[in-house]
Amino acid sequence: MTRKIDNAEGFNAGRRSLMKATGIAVAAMSVVPAVAATQALAQSTSWDKVFPKSDRVDHQKVSFKNRYGIVLAGDLYLPKERGNTPLAALVxxxxxxxxxxxxxxxxxQTMAERGFATLAFDGSYTGESGGEPRNIASPEINTEDFSAAVDFIGLHSFVDRERIGMIGICGWGGMALNAVAVDKRVKAVVASTMYDMTRVMSKGYNDSVTLEQRTQALEQMSRQRWADAEKGTPAYQSPYNELKGGEAPFLVDYHDYYMTPRGYHPRAVNSGNAWSQTTPLSFMNMPILTYIAEISPRPVLFIHGEKAHSRYFAETAFAAAAEPKELMIIPGASHTDLYDRVDKIPFDRIADFFGQHLA
Known part of the structure; x- marks a missing residue:
C-alpha cells in the first residue's frame, strides 16, 4: 500500500532555512551545542532513561555480541501481560x-506496552556498548549491529523468530533499511524521521557539496589519519558550548532535545560529546540505500514530519523502495518531534503495521 500525505509549501519553506553543510561536517545530530558540565541528568538510581518507566512493561538490561565480537548493550522490554504464546519482536x-x-x-517501551517483545540497543563504540576508541561510527558495523540484535532476541523462547520487525530512527533509519535489505529474517521495517547518513556526509545537506569541497574534505581527513597515527589516539570534533544565535532552526531543535532535560543523557554523543574527526571517512563512498528495493516483498513504512529539514531523505528512499511501501507525513511535525513527542509519533499506526505484517 502506498499512502502519502503531503504539504510541499511548508516543506520547501523549512528547507530554505537550512545551513549548507560541507563534506567535512558530520551530520547535524553530532554538531549540537553542549550543556554546561554541571548539568545533571534527572533520573532515579534504578532508571536511567529520559522517559518515565511504564508500569505495564518488564525491563531488563542485556548484552550480546555482534559478528565482529563487539559487546553491545541493550534494554529488553516485555509486556507484563504476555501469556504463554511466543511474541512478535522488534529491534x-x-x-x-x-x-x-x-x-x-x-x-x-511503548511498543512493548502494545504487546511486542522489544530490544533497544547502543551501537558499537557508543553508549554502554563496547568498542575502542569511543564515539566512532561505521555504516557497515552499525548495520551489523541491527542484525546482531535480531540474533539475540530471536534466541529467546518467548519470541517467535519468524515474526521479527525493525525500527530505525533518524540516522539509524537508513541503517535499518540497509540491514533489512540483506537480512531476510526481518519481516517488516519502519524508518522514522530517517537520515541517509552516507548521503549527508558525502554530499552535504540537499546534496550541496561540490566535487572540490568533497576532495578537500577527504584530503583533510586523510591528513588527520597521520596525526591520529602519530598520537596513537583519534582527535575528536569540538562540541559547541552554547547556542550563540543565528543558527539554523534544525540546530536549535537538536539543542532543545539533546541539551536540555527533555532528552539530555551524558552517554549520548550528541549530548555535549563528539564523534572522531575521521568518522565520516567510511561514509563517504558507501551509499547504504543502493539495494533498498530488495526489501520487497517485505513491507516498509516511512514516517516523517511535514516540517522536518530531513524530509527529503525519506521521500528519496520511498521513491527508490519497491512495493509494498507507505510514506506517512505527520502534519506540523519537525524532525525531532518524532524523537519523543508521543502526541505526534503515530504509535497506533506503527502497532497496526507490525500487527498486520508480523501476524
Missing amino acids: LGGPFGAVKEQSSGLYA
Whole structure:
C-alpha cells in the first residue's frame, strides 16, 4: 500500500532555512551545542532513561555480541501481560549519536506496552556498548549491529523468530533499511524521521557539496589519519558550548532535545560529546540505500514530519523502495518531534503495521 500525505509549501519553506553543510561536517545530530558540565541528568538510581518507566512493561538490561565480537548493550522490554504464546519482536536503534536511554528506548517501551517483545540497543563504540576508541561510527558495523540484535532476541523462547520487525530512527533509519535489505529474517521495517547518513556526509545537506569541497574534505581527513597515527589516539570534533544565535532552526531543535532535560543523557554523543574527526571517512563512498528495493516483498513504512529539514531523505528512499511501501507525513511535525513527542509519533499506526505484517 502506498499512502502519502503531503504539504510541499511548508516543506520547501523549512528547507530554505537550512545551513549548507560541507563534506567535512558530520551530520547535524553530532554538531549540537553542549550543556554546561554541571548539568545533571534527572533520573532515579534504578532508571536511567529520559522517559518515565511504564508500569505495564518488564525491563531488563542485556548484552550480546555482534559478528565482529563487539559487546553491545541493550534494554529488553516485555509486556507484563504476555501469556504463554511466543511474541512478535522488534529491534530498535537510533537516532545517530543517541543512546538507548533516549528515543529508541521510548519507542521500545511503548511498543512493548502494545504487546511486542522489544530490544533497544547502543551501537558499537557508543553508549554502554563496547568498542575502542569511543564515539566512532561505521555504516557497515552499525548495520551489523541491527542484525546482531535480531540474533539475540530471536534466541529467546518467548519470541517467535519468524515474526521479527525493525525500527530505525533518524540516522539509524537508513541503517535499518540497509540491514533489512540483506537480512531476510526481518519481516517488516519502519524508518522514522530517517537520515541517509552516507548521503549527508558525502554530499552535504540537499546534496550541496561540490566535487572540490568533497576532495578537500577527504584530503583533510586523510591528513588527520597521520596525526591520529602519530598520537596513537583519534582527535575528536569540538562540541559547541552554547547556542550563540543565528543558527539554523534544525540546530536549535537538536539543542532543545539533546541539551536540555527533555532528552539530555551524558552517554549520548550528541549530548555535549563528539564523534572522531575521521568518522565520516567510511561514509563517504558507501551509499547504504543502493539495494533498498530488495526489501520487497517485505513491507516498509516511512514516517516523517511535514516540517522536518530531513524530509527529503525519506521521500528519496520511498521513491527508490519497491512495493509494498507507505510514506506517512505527520502534519506540523519537525524532525525531532518524532524523537519523543508521543502526541505526534503515530504509535497506533506503527502497532497496526507490525500487527498486520508480523501476524
